[in-house]
Amino acid sequence: MPRSAAVALANVDLNLLVVLRELLREQNVTRAADRVGITQPAASAALARLRRHFDDDLLERTGNGFVLSPLGRQLAVEVEPLYLGVERLFTPDPPFRPELSTHEFTIMTTDYVLAAAGEQISRALHTLAPSVRLHVRVAKGRLPADLPETLRAIDGIVSAPKAEFKVDEIRGAELFRDHWVCVLDAGNPAATGPLTLDVLERLPWVVPNHPDGAYPASSPLGPLMARLRTTPRVAVRVDSYNATPYFVAGTDRVAVMQARLAAGFAGRRDLRVVDCPGDPPPIVEILWWHARRDPDPAHRWLREVLVEATAPVRACEPARA
Template identity: 45%
Template sequence: MATPPERTPAHLANLDLNLLVTLRELFRERNVTRAARQLGVSQPAVSASLSRLRRHFGDELLLRTGNAYVLTPLATQLTDQVETVCAATERLFATGSAFDPSASRREFTLLMSDYPATVLGDRISRLLEREAPRAALHMRLVRETIGGDIVEAIRLVDGMVSPRLGHFRTPVGSQPLFKDRWMCLLSADHPLYEADSFGLEDLTPLPWVVPYHRDAGYPSASPATRQLTALGIRPRVAVRVESYRAVPDFIAGTRRVALYPARLAARLPAERGVRALEWPVPLDEIDELLWWDTVYDKDPANVWLRGLVERAASEAAP
């Protein structure tokens, strides 16, 4: 498709915001017929909307390959933006003076890494099913260390679970959820696992696996790296991975070492080939909190959601 002429930014009053919802369903379903079914409209209506969207973006967005559609590179780039904008719009128009969770069809969005998602996910799921069976949940997993884009991120979600992040440039509220402690994760056949004792001098020269280490440089905003920095350890980062649950896969059968949350370590089966040991020196606690934009302080739906997450954390107490 030819590149359209340069456009000035469109004013909201001149946009058909229904196209956002259609775009979201097209990206989710990658099929015009299924998207139409989800939207409750005819297939020709969705095809017409897709044509308008293609003209607007100057891109095919969906490309047919055989009997299926795939997203173009631009569509892939737009997917997360469309999801967050639609979720924020739904929250805006759902805000009111009353909220009945048993009748609500609202979609709530929580942002966190796979660590608190593992600790809290099953309990949040059960509470949501019991108290708000018609509501939906979008559990967004962070893909890298939460950093400079935190202001924008927290405005587009109902809540974010993370450790303390320092200073925000926007007013935020917070409440504590749960605490944890760091363990030393080693391969089950690592020499230190069989040693009578070991110290920092044994761990410091080893290659490290560090989750959410922003880049190959040092220091990093990663919670694990911050803890190592406090110990005076500058790790040789052998593996960076955007997941806590993937860390054991890069430890097993190697000489590598990692800091690992005890709550996750307790879930590791023996066949993963790793073992968690107590650290030889005291470490800071892991302190996970729920954060939200203060614009939602008194929104009944958000107040209810925060209470639900807090109860889930209480049930998850060790």
Template identity: 50%
Template sequence: MTSSSSRLARLDLNLLVVLRELLRERNVTRAAARVGVSQPAASAALGRLRRHFDDELLVRRGAGYELSALAHQLVDQVETVCDGIDRLLSTGADFDPATSHHEFTIVMSDYAIAVMGERLAAEAHARAPHVRLNVVLVREALAAGIDRTIRAVDAVVSSATGRFRQPEIRSTLLFRDRWVVVVGRDTVVGDPLTLHDLRDATWVVPYHRDSEFPSVVPVSGQLAALGLRPTVTVRVDSYVAVPFLVASSGHVALMQETMARTMQERLGLRILDPPAPLEPFVERLWWHERLTTDPAHRWFRRIVERAARAL
């Protein structure tokens, strides 16, 4: 028996599933719930993993836990190993949405959740009542770490940047949206808008960085295309928050029309055309090539596309 075979024989491979959830959640109780075991059982598994790796893995910091240096190294590896085991055990098996308890992890912005999340959850539940969705809110640094993220999740909903153009990443078009300028009902601006109006305005801009303009954030690129360096009065790490911060403030914002329309009546927004044509906002579904032929993943991609179809 080789040394690698000997190590495999000594390790209960069920621990890998617990390890994956511990690294994802950084919390024993939540990891236990995701795996479907008791909290004491998850704690015992963590103890066995600590002995195996001779490392704390989860390090207590105040009221929570942080990953140790070794645990950070294990994150991508354990995702890859668990995915490989899952594919091995499902070889030759069809995916039956009516009976499957599969969990799909999808990374989305709050904008994507706002415009298609309801349909996605409804479509998935109607066709696969036992399937679980793990919806992860996108972070500003998604593009910078897309090579790692795409290996750790089932799919990402995002517009394209240069960093998505990697040979192992596949994508399909979901929908297009139009850029509009949004102001409160009492905000005094021209109609039609001029570039002079927008240069004099104060702005709400999501994910803005004064030191990096334009950035990879779609709004930033569109403002640059208009020749604007906005006077940013409110910066927020959210797309959905933007119309709330515009409604009664006197500020203006550039945002996707679909989301603006959903908020228009509730917040009393005025929706205006930009003073010059802008490229449409294009949202795509991205996944790692290893999942392309997987029956469960093919089904999931169809569900996401169906949810986006109305847009």
């Protein structure tokens, strides 16, 4: 390191790194002070020093509190790997050992993903790390509106791609794929032959995780909806992918659902599973996480386990109806 850079670094109070990280994470001086274990005036004084150092407000006041300045948003991404590196350097804790760890991981996903791959993930974690704990948060309705902020607080979200995930601080790894099929009552005339988009438009629908209003373009079903000339009539909204076929039996309704889920109902004589018209794009389920977790060995281990555990699922995409 050049002498001038070394001198400049020596003049920086590295205690400010801890305060900076929490200020950028919490965007609140009082909460940041609580997390660091200092008083609120001390955190305010540290923020003032950081503002002078960077010649930037970092936290900009709004009517309801603070938001990050453009530089603050940039530093929020850069500070995490730096902080974790310093933490590993000065903390005498042993490296992550999954077979001995009691660490708890938190994952958010849908009941569909759990039906498709939950057992494989559970078995892998239990075999490799029997004392590791897993908190699975099952999303009902929409995923949280602020996905990057949610991913700062939990280990990952397993979901189909959404525009909200396409930001610099979010990483992703594909877990498995699927395709859409239609489930109808066996007595429904539409179930006797190939289903067309025209017929699909006329049928009343059973739709999972449907908001009160127009179906969002960001939904996994968005591309199929875009192929229809008219918006279908939604007869039943249910906050569960698994529950949709139960509202089809004995009715003239149709449920558009994932082939892996529909396969569980293929043995019922009162239901028919047919190919979805319109050639909708495949369903791609991805593990998403925040870039701040990239250097964390425990999180890196979790990502590797999830990808490996779902390899058999990736290799066995359900056949077309």
